[in-house]
Amino acid sequence: MKFTYSFFALVATLVMSAMPAVGETTIRATGLVSTHKFHTALEKQFYAELEDKTGIDLAINFNPLDVVGVDMQDTLRMVRTGAFDIVQSTVGAAARDDAFLEGIDLIGVSTSMDQLEEVVKAFMPQLEKRVAEKFNAKPLAVWPYGPQVFYCNAEIKSLNDFEGLKIRSYTSSMSTLIEALGATPVTMSFKEVYPALQRGLVDCAITSPTSGNTGNWPEVTTHFLPLGISWSVNAHFINLDKWNSFSDAEKAKLENEFTDFQNAFWALAKQNNGWAIACNTGGDGCENYTKFGMTLVEPTPEDQAKVTAATMDKVLPGWAESCNAGYADCSKVWNATVGAVRGIELK
Incomplete structure (x- = not known):
C-alpha cells in the first residue's frame, strides 16, 4: 500500500510539473528562419526577457520557422487556428490568402526607408482591421527586412x-x-x-x-x-483570442515592448544592409x-x-x-x- 501511494504521488507530481502554473499564460511563438542570425538573435532575446520586462506571468516556447518545419506562407493560417499564438511572416507571403496585405509594400511605390515609414504608418489601421477580419489576428510589430x-x-x-x-x-x-x-x-x-x-x-x-x-x-x-x-515588410502577429485573454493593462505593457522590438528591427534594416x-x-x-x-x-x-x-x-x-x-x-x-x-x- 505504501508503494502504491508513493507511485501515485510521483505521477501526480510529474503531471503537475508539466502543467502551467496557475495564472501563467502559455505562448507558442515562431519566428524567422534561423539563418537570419541577427534577427533570430533579437527574437530569442526579446522572448527570453518579455516576462521580466512586462511583469506578466508568461511561459513562452519560441522556435525559428525552420526548427518547427513550417512554411512561412502558412504562418498566418496557423495563428488563425491557434496552432501558434504568435507568428512572423512577410506580408508578401501572407498575401497569397489576401492580396490587400501586399498593399503596404508594392513594388516601386516606396523607394526609400523614409517613404516606407510614412506608408506603414498610413496603412497600419487598415492592416489591423483586415488582419482581424481575415485571420483573427493582430499585428504587434511591422518592420522591413531591407531593400529587395x-x-x-x-x-x-x-x-x-x-x-x-x-x-x-x-x-x-x-x-x-x-x-x-x-x-x-x-x-x-x-x-x-x-x-x-x-x-x-x-x-x-x-x-x-x-x-x-x-x-x-x-x-x-x-x-x-x-x-x-x-522592402520585404514583415510582421509579428498574435492570435486575437490569445490577445484578448490579457487585461487592458497587460496589453499596454505588451504593446510597449513590441514597439521597442519593432524599432530594433528598423534599426537593423538601416545599418546591416550596408555592411x-x-x-x-x-x-x-x-x-x-x-x-x-x-x-x-x-x-x-x-x-x-x-x-x-x-x-x-x-x-x-x-x-x-x-x-x-x-x-x-x-x-x-x-x-x-x-x-x-x-x-x-x-x-
Missing part, C-alpha cells in the same frame, strides 16, 4: 540583360515586375532558392543584401545588382557578415526608370484588379492611405 535586390548567376550589366532569364519571386507584384522586364518569374520560398540557383533552375533571385549573405547565396551567384524594388552589400562584393566597410567577391553591378537611372514605368503601367493596375476582386473597397482604401502619402492614385 538581385543576385544573379549570369553576367548582367543592367536590367536590360534580364530578358529571357528565370528569376525567383515571392509576391504577385514582384512577378508582375519580372514579367515586365522580359524575364520569367519562378515563385519559391527562401529555403528553396540556394539549391535552385546551384542547379540552374533559376538564373537570379531577389532578397535583401543581409538575407542573401547569411543564406550564402554568393556561393552560387556571380553578379549583384543592389537596385531596391521593395552586407560591402561583404557580398568584397568591398570596404564589410562588417559582421561573410566576405565574398561578387561583381557589383551599379544601378543606373535607366534601371530605376524601367522599374518606375513597370510599377505604374503593370504592377499597380494588376494588383488593384486582383485586390478589388476579393475586397471591393481595396483601391479606395489604398488611395486614401498609401496613395495619399505617396501621391499615387489607383484608377
Whole structure:
C-alpha cells in the first residue's frame, strides 16, 4: 500500500510539473528562419526577457520557422487556428490568402526607408482591421527586412540583360515586375532558392543584401545588382483570442515592448544592409557578415526608370484588379492611405 501511494504521488507530481502554473499564460511563438542570425538573435532575446520586462506571468516556447518545419506562407493560417499564438511572416507571403496585405509594400511605390515609414504608418489601421477580419489576428510589430535586390548567376550589366532569364519571386507584384522586364518569374520560398540557383533552375533571385549573405547565396551567384524594388515588410502577429485573454493593462505593457522590438528591427534594416552589400562584393566597410567577391553591378537611372514605368503601367493596375476582386473597397482604401502619402492614385 505504501508503494502504491508513493507511485501515485510521483505521477501526480510529474503531471503537475508539466502543467502551467496557475495564472501563467502559455505562448507558442515562431519566428524567422534561423539563418537570419541577427534577427533570430533579437527574437530569442526579446522572448527570453518579455516576462521580466512586462511583469506578466508568461511561459513562452519560441522556435525559428525552420526548427518547427513550417512554411512561412502558412504562418498566418496557423495563428488563425491557434496552432501558434504568435507568428512572423512577410506580408508578401501572407498575401497569397489576401492580396490587400501586399498593399503596404508594392513594388516601386516606396523607394526609400523614409517613404516606407510614412506608408506603414498610413496603412497600419487598415492592416489591423483586415488582419482581424481575415485571420483573427493582430499585428504587434511591422518592420522591413531591407531593400529587395538581385543576385544573379549570369553576367548582367543592367536590367536590360534580364530578358529571357528565370528569376525567383515571392509576391504577385514582384512577378508582375519580372514579367515586365522580359524575364520569367519562378515563385519559391527562401529555403528553396540556394539549391535552385546551384542547379540552374533559376538564373537570379531577389532578397535583401543581409538575407542573401547569411543564406550564402554568393556561393552560387556571380553578379549583384543592389537596385531596391521593395522592402520585404514583415510582421509579428498574435492570435486575437490569445490577445484578448490579457487585461487592458497587460496589453499596454505588451504593446510597449513590441514597439521597442519593432524599432530594433528598423534599426537593423538601416545599418546591416550596408555592411552586407560591402561583404557580398568584397568591398570596404564589410562588417559582421561573410566576405565574398561578387561583381557589383551599379544601378543606373535607366534601371530605376524601367522599374518606375513597370510599377505604374503593370504592377499597380494588376494588383488593384486582383485586390478589388476579393475586397471591393481595396483601391479606395489604398488611395486614401498609401496613395495619399505617396501621391499615387489607383484608377
